[in-house]
Amino acid sequence: MYLWIHNTISGLQDIYNTSNIYDLYGYLEIEIIELDSSNILLRKNEAFYNRDYFGNEVVFIRNDLNQQYKKFVLAHELGHSLLHTHIYEAAFNKELLNIGKLERQANYFAFKLLNIDLDPIQFEGFTIEQIASSLYIPKSYFNVTNKI
Template identity: 45%
Template sequence: MEDTVSKLIKRHKTNCPFTIARGLGIHIQFHDLGTHTRGVYYRKLRRRLIVIHNQLSSEWQRFVCAHELGHDRLHQGMSRFFLEEHSFFNPGKFERQANLFAVKLLTSLDEIQSDETLEQFCSRNGIPEEMRQFF
């Protein structure tokens, strides 16, 4: 996973998930996804799309974009919807991996300072409090 993140950053010269996604040809849209869904990634007819809930804070929108980008890079050919409906496989593992990918991507160009707490470092890099456990 670290190798995938570092190659993306090197290729796109940034760790901004929006810039990387657009550079990979992934379309990004913002829509109202209701109260329980923050984002969705899917492929349809060779088009890749990330949909982000438009009511989220900018910090969460950035994290969700990085998370969905993780699905694109790590779980190609996998569909959460298919797994939930047609198998006994738990998609939670893929969600945890995408969260870890997002944290690694968003913190990859920075280092924790000697006088800084983990909370301060994560906050400075736009990692939502609920996702700090993946650091």
């Protein structure tokens, strides 16, 4: 499933010899800007990725996230930056976009890049809330990922 995402991750790791999220952002020259959670740019989200017309890339992220969750969110946004490079061509016509699919792909990328394993035996008997909490991932991310 999603072999092309696995290939993207393998390529990153081969080229940069790391899967450290902060190192990858540095190598790819994607700026990380932390903002207060009430900042209007975040639109009540944890983060968002932006590429301008000059190719400058930045991720705006809340400054109050715990470290594990922050890594996941950054990996998710990196997924958008690498997997959805032509998304802005369709951004003016939202009907052309399958937002759920794009979010599932970015979540899948984050899970695989960070090597997060959803071992069914390890989590047997756990609720979705308990699994999400143990992985430092909000339930909303887990629910989207669960549909992959």
